[in-house]
Amino acid sequence: MKRTGFWWMLWGILLCSQLSRAQQSARITQPWEYLKGDLGGIWEAVRPATEGSPESVPLWQKVTLPHCFNATDAVSPEENYYEGPGWYRTLLDINNPYAQGRTLLHFEGAGQKTTVYVYTTKVASHTGGYDEWTADITEAVNRFLQSPEAKRFKGKIPVSVRCDNTRDLEMIPSDMSDFNVYGGLYRYVNLVYAPALSFETLQLQAQTDPAGNSGTLTVSAAFRNPGHLSGGTLELRVLDPQNKVVKEIRQEISIQQGLQQLAGISLKKPVLWSPDQPQLYTIHATLTTAAGTAQWTGHTGFRHFEFVTHGPFLLNGKRLLLQGTHRHEDHAGVAAAMTEDMIRQEMLLIKKMGANFIRLGHYQQSRTVLELCDSLGILVWEEIPWCRGGLGGEVYKQQARRMLTNMISQHRNHPAVILWGLGNENDWPGDFPEFDKQQIRAFMSELNVLAHQLDSTRKTTIRRCDFCKDIVDVYSPSIWAGWYRGRYTEYKQESLKEIEKVPHFFHAEWGADSHQGRFAEDPEKFIRQVATGKGTDERTGDFALTGGNARASKDGDWSESYAVNLVDWHLKEQETMPQLTGTAYWVFKDFSTPLRPENPVPYVNQKGIVARDLTPKEIYYVFQSYWLKTPMVHIYGHNWPIRWGKEGEAKEIRVYSNCQEAELFVNGKSAGVKKRNSQDFPAAGLRWNVPLQAGNNQVKVVARNGKQTITDEITWQYQTDTWSKPVRLMVEEDKTFSNSNTRKICVKAVDEKGVLCLDAANEITFSQAGDGVLLIDQGTASGSRKVQLANGQACIYLQTGGHKGTAVVAASGKELQTGLTTITF
Structure with missing residues (x-):
């Protein structure tokens, strides 16, 4: 299929999925108003506004959904992120086309405890920030329209929603988790019209044998039927991936309470779903009754998988090495309130990296993510947010049961x-x-039984809880070779030990923090401090930057250079273990966390393959060189503008590529051709030692895959001047940056002679006076008021809004002379 056709198909799947939940559904993104903090009661959200009245509440701000309380404060270096209540309100035009139909508000996710009101009537509440739920507002709307207050609102319906992410020990996830427990309407809210009898859920169970000789599709449904209608006519149509109708059923059904099976359908040689060919079947269901017509459209796929005991993972009867990463729903500038376009951009980057697997940590995620995994071909581990802290009481347990049930359903x-x-x-x-470990075991066993009762076709899993590893089907121990403990060269031997300990093994979470833009000529000079032979698991306190054993996470330089080495080694070793099911690198994108205020970017877990704004780090291309099937080539160090060393000293230049061979050119001269060998570490043998000249150096590579050639090139500056201790900061505008509404401000740490200190990692603070606004609290290396220098440098952006003005931007740091510059725009 041509690329253009693929994107149209993907868009069609997403569009269709938005229409599949009900007869008529529309997102309500605006107009909404938001108030941070609490009200004295619901009346304060709907009472008449009187100019100058002390009873008015003037603090509402206009927002567009999705919206998160913590869009910026989660990564602010000066404050704890907000945990408390917040209110949203809007006026809805209700025009339900169905006689006796139901009017619903469908929430795709809201954090963390949510209450819904129509005018002053409470209509629904929900605890749990990640599963979907529905509020039926039909009766409340009808009562309001008949009330004297309806005239004041001119036929519109006042809807108010209170969200609350206040800390609560009897709610999951724990605030000890290494991620923010966000608040707000941070996923889409939908206004839904449905006939009096409609589909509440429709479940598809598609199964096939390993060879795909035959398939069965079981269709079950639960109905929304407050009027207790007895039955109707059901039509089912099954379309294959080419949109050809392969099965059609029409039958009379009687409506029962709860989930009921509607049909069992047999197919000969169904088209199989796989990461390389994510072929999807479409199912249309129509229910016609005296109340009207209800419709549902969805997708499924036929595939067979198996975790071989102490062996590999099989998909459709063939070994597939699961090559994956993890995802948090978190993004620069919006936190959890990611739009569909943002999610799509992220998932496409994951697929273009070559990944075929993702763990959605540590909670049920947006329906858009799952739809994209289906259509792109990315296998999924999804989990509930029972994460750290221990085990609470019955309220706590009931939430976990409910969220597991909702996630699977x-x-x-x-x-x-x-x-x-x-x-x-x-x-x-x-x-x-x-x-109490026994109580945790007992509850884990209960959840395991519940998961298999709800869905017998999938496996259950947990990560890092050895005293429960015998309960679930697949277990992932803690192996952090080269970061939290040990050296990365111990990775394979530790993995082989763990594979033998459980019947079905998977390695979730490995990797290294890296500060984007920080590089090193010798990133492993600290390594001799790190002990070997003492395990590679993460233990309590290992994530801290002080105390305990010598380890890369505490004693290393947090450079992209070290992360590249660690990732390169892990990927080459994963190719040599035929019994390995697969692994998932932690994490795809940097994300905010309240537990890491001292990181180079405060309050950000920086293990991402890409930054919090989706800008790729160097390791992205290392993954591509091992996983991607289409030809690629990348000179390591695009974000490393200045290298350093002695005059005439040979410097290692690496190329990451999946091509058979590559030729390197430095300043127009060939440095020779190298053959790729994945086991020749580093860079699969594509490395050259070449002297660089002082000043600018042009580096180009030509990679060949048979007759096909692709190229990459960069310019490096090579600094031979040595430096001493940094003493002052120099701030200046980057005149090469072109944007009518934004200016780029750069800072450099220099010694007493004015030489750039390329190993300086001081923490600096940006400030600004005058016109414009600094773009801060983004959780990125170039979008934080406080940040550590990367190779003695940092930058930030000044938003001018397209207006004329003058601003003074300063950078300060401990024991450094403050630098400043005046920007006129």
């Missing part, structure tokens, strides 16, 4: 899903005075 149709996660790091105590 809402996402079981997706062929991409193969694993249901029951918990993460449940061996981590702290929320309760008592930490």
Whole structure:
């Protein structure tokens, strides 16, 4: 299929999926108003506004959904992120086309406790920030329209929503988790009209044998039927991936309470779904009754998978090495409030990296993510947010049961899903005075049974809780070779040990933090401090930047250079273990966390393959060189503008490529041709030692794959001047940056002679006076008021808004002379 056709198909799937949940559905993105903090009561959200009245509440601001309380404060270096209530309100035009139909508000996710009001009537509440839920507002709307107050609102319906992410020990996830527990309407809200009898959920179970000789599709449904209608006519149509109708059923059905099976359909040689060929079947369901016609459209796929005991993962009867990463729903400038376009951009980057697997950590994620995994071909581990802290009481347990039930019910149709996660790091105590392993085991066993009752076709899994590893189907131990403990060269031997300990093994979470833009000529000079032979698991306190054993996470330089080495080694070793099911690198994108205020970018976990704004780090291209099937080539160090060393000293130049061979040119002269060999570390043998000249150096590579050639080139500056201790900061505008509404401001740390200190890692603080606004609190190396220098440098952006003005931007740091510059625009 041509590329253009693929994108149209992808868009069609997403569009169709938005229409599949009900007869008529529309997102309500605006107009909404938001108030940070609480109200004295619901009346304050709807009472008449009187100019100058002390009873008015003037603090509402206009927002567009999705919206998160913590869009910027989660990464602010000066404050704890907000945890508390917040209110949203809007006026809805209600025009339900169905006689006796239902008017619904469908929430795709809201954090963390949510209450919905129509005028002053409470209509629904929900606890849990990640699963979908629906508020039926039909009766409340009808009552309001008949009330004297309706005239004041001119036929529109006042809807108010209170969200609350206040800390609560009897709610999951724990605030000890290494991610922010966000608040707000951070996923889409939909206004839905449905006939009096409609589909509440429709579940598809598609199964096939390993060879795909035959398939069965079981269709079950639960109905929304407040009027207790008895039955109707059901039509089912099954379309293959080429949109050809392969099965059609029409039958009379009687409506029962709860989930009921509607049909069992047999197919000969169904087209199989796989990461390389994510072929999807479409199912249309129509229910016609005296109340009207209800419709549902969705997708599924046929595939067979198996975790071989102490062996590999099989998909459709063939070995598939699961090559994956992880995802948090978090993004620069918006936190959890990612739009569909943002999510699509992220998932396409993951697919273009060559990944075929993703773990959605540590909670049920947006329906858009799952739909994209289906259509792009990315296998999924999805889990509930029982994460750290221990085990609470019955309220706590009931939320976990409910969220597991909702996750499986809402996402079981997706062929991409193969694993249901029951918990993460449940061996981590702290929320309760008592930490009882037997009680945790008992509840884990209960969840395991519940998951299999709800869905017998998938496997259950957890990560890092050794005393529960025998309960679930697939277990992932803690192996952080080269970061939290040990050296990365111990990775294979530790993995082989762990593979033998459990029947079905998977390695979730490995990697290294890296400060984007920080590089090193010798990133492993600290390595001799790190002990070997003592395990590579993460233990309590290893994530801290002080105390404990010598380790890369504490004693290393947090450079992209070290991360490249670690990733390169892991990927080459993964190719040599035929019994390995697969791994997932932690994490795809940098994300905010309240537990890491001292990181180079404060409050950001910086293990991402890309930055929090989706800008790729160097390791992105290392993954591509091992995983991507289409030809690629990348000279390591595009974000490393200045290298350093002695005059005439040979410097290593690496190329990451999946091509058979590559030829390097430095300043127009060939440095020779190298053959690729994945086991020749580093860079699979594509490395050259070449002297660089002082000043600018032009570097180009030509990679060849048979008759096909691709190229990459960069310019490096080579600094031979040595430096001493940095003493002052120089601030200046980058005149090469061109944007009518934004200016780029750069800072450099120099010594007493004015020489750039390329190993300086001081923390600096930006400030600004005058016109314009600094773009801060983005959780990125170039979007934080406080940030560590990368190779003695940092930058920030000044937003001018397209207006004329003058601003003074300063950078200061401990024991450094403050630098400043005046910007006129």
